[in-house]
Amino acid sequence: MERAVAISSKDYGLDVLVKFNRFREENKYCDFIIKTEEKSMPVHRCVIAAGSEYFDGMLSNDTKERREGIVEIQDADSSTICKCIEFMYTGKASVSDEERGNLLHVSHMLRLHRLYNGIAILLENELNCETFFTTRVIAERYDCSRLVEKMEAKYLDFLLSADGMMESDRVKCKALMVWVNYESERAASLFSMMKHIEFTKVSLSYRRFLIDHETAVSESNKCLKLVMKSILDEEKVEASDTSLDSGIIVLDHNSMKMKILDVKDGTCTEMQDMHEKMRSKISSVVILDEYLYALVEGGSNYRIKYTECNARWEAVAQRNGHWGLAVALNGCIYVTECNYYSKRIERYDPFENQWIFIPNRINAIANTAVAVTEEYLFEFGGKYESSTSALDVQRFDPKSSTWAKAGKLKEQRYLASAVTLDNVIYIFGGFSSAAIYTKNFEMFHPNSNTTELVTLPNFVCVKFVSHALDEMIYLVDGRGEMSPKIHVYNPKTRALTNVMTMDGISMRTCESVLAVTN
Incomplete structure (x- = not known):
């Protein structure tokens, strides 16, 4: 046995x-x-x-x-x-x-x-008011039905317990819209609950998004008036309190200062000090609401309230990528990886201080030019891993989180620069192949997905960043030289009108400068 x-x-x-x-x-x-x-x-x-x-x-x-x-x-x-x-x-x-x-x-x-x-x-x-919105998105995306049911049962408790918490009104507003959109009958109680939100603590871009894209808000006169009043009141305060004029903000590595260039007379005015971590390379800078964000090589990110003289830099969440190009759209920051052949793009939500990957783009590509319209993000050209330059135009729709092909460029190019003005995207500079720069630029029309080629006689500028300001386009030399030049282009006459020099300023990359308007 x-x-x-x-x-x-x-x-x-x-x-x-x-x-x-x-x-x-x-x-x-x-x-x-x-x-x-x-x-x-x-x-x-x-x-x-x-x-x-x-x-x-x-x-x-x-x-x-x-x-x-x-x-x-x-x-x-x-x-x-x-x-x-x-x-x-x-x-x-x-x-x-x-x-x-x-x-x-x-x-x-x-x-x-x-x-x-x-x-x-x-x-x-760990469910609470601060984690409500992020957790709800995760739960619905990955079919966590039990978690969704618990969030539904506890939502009102979370909303009421949020009073006094740091930046809680931002969280409450987003969570409230998720709750209302879950069942159409809940729209009837939206106004009574919105009255508990202090909208001055919610970013202007998100408030505008509520008006333009949230049906429950736009179809309620009371809700619409509540949000619009907060926008008008804040715009009045900004117009009277800020002393910062429209211009181009430069991160000067020579003085380790932020400076703003007055494009009318070419003078620079010192702003805040740069963060010590920015002595390493800055891959991109972008403005979103009242903050200027600086993305540093390796994935670190910092932001500062650039209109406040005594503001200090603060670190925000680390992104996954190494060297990215950033644009702002619908209250979020989108970053494309520049130096690696990838289909990935990251999105940063300032409300949640969190980076997530959005759905893969169509092509694995590097060194694209990126620009946004009111509704879409566009990528132009780029370089494939085979070292072939691209003609493709890719369009991302943040509402549906989908990519689509949107026509082609007339000329292959990578390391180009793109900027939007009056619903036309201008694509300047870049290389068509190794060491061969493009002499023409292109105008892309998002409504028809068509492009036209434009030649600028005697203009040679390979790598720069472009900004639209007061109906003009400013092409800032980004080759890392001291005292870079700015070429001014008039879209109406299709001609260069002026060249300015930023004396004594040192910019290490073309991404270390951006446009700002009040």
Whole structure:
């Protein structure tokens, strides 16, 4: 008669997993590779098939991935995939606030049910007014029905408990619109709840967004008047209190000062000091509402209330990319990765102080020119990994989070600059191929997705940034030279009218200057 030996099967199973994980770290006996855009990670087929229904289905059938021994996952970054692999080998996971959405998305995609449910429970346990909007978006996107139901039941408690919390009115406003839009009958109580929101603490861009895009607001005369009054009152205050004139803000590395250039007389006025971290390269600067944001090489980001003389820089959330070009649209900042061939774009929400990846663009490309209209983000040209310059125009719709092709340029170009004026996008400069610069610029018409080529006689400027101000376009030399030149272009006459020089100023990149208007 056989008798059971006193062995802990649970401990034995854990010991085997620990050894498998050590083998993985040593690349020992690995027979499969999980690949992202940035990294290749060796794994064992038996472990990932046991841990994930996604991989079990892939490796149980005659798939290309099974035959070739490699799978490329394009919808996730390597950090998130590493966490999923670590979970499959150890049953453990840790996640920062910024990574929760990405990890929930990937664990849902890979069918890692324990990890997916664990993150959902974590979000549920930490649910409060400050996390309400972000959590609601995550819950609906990844079908966390239990979490959605709990948020519905607790919404009014969150809204009422938000009083006195830092920037709570921003959170309350966004959360309120999510709650109202969930069921059309709730619109009837919108005004009574909006009266509890102090709209001066909500950004102007979001208030305008409420009027233009939230039907529940625009169709209620009381709600509409409430929001419009706050906008008119604030615009009056800004007009009387600010002493900053329209101009071009420059981040001068020679003096480590911000300066504003008066385009009428060419004089520069000193503003605030630059942050010490900006001694490294700045990849882009952009203005959103009352803040100027500076994106630094490596992923660090800072902002300052540039109209306040005594304002100080403050750090905001770290982005995932390394070197990005930023534009502002609908109250958010969008950043395209410049120096890497990628389909990814990140979006920063200042309300939540959070970066997320938006759906992949159509082409994996680098060094595109980017501009926005009131509704869309456009990318022009760029360079493929094959070193071929592009003609493509890609359009992103933030309402539907979708990309579409929007015509083609007349000439191939990368490292160009784009700016919007009177619903026409002007694309200047750049290279058509290695060391061959483009001598013409193009006018893109978003309504028809058509372009026209324009020649400027005797004009040679390869790399710069362009700004539209007072019906003129200013082309600021961005080759890193001392005392850069600014070429002034008149779209009505289609001619260069003037050249200014910023004496004594040093800009390291073309992204270290931007236009500002009151």
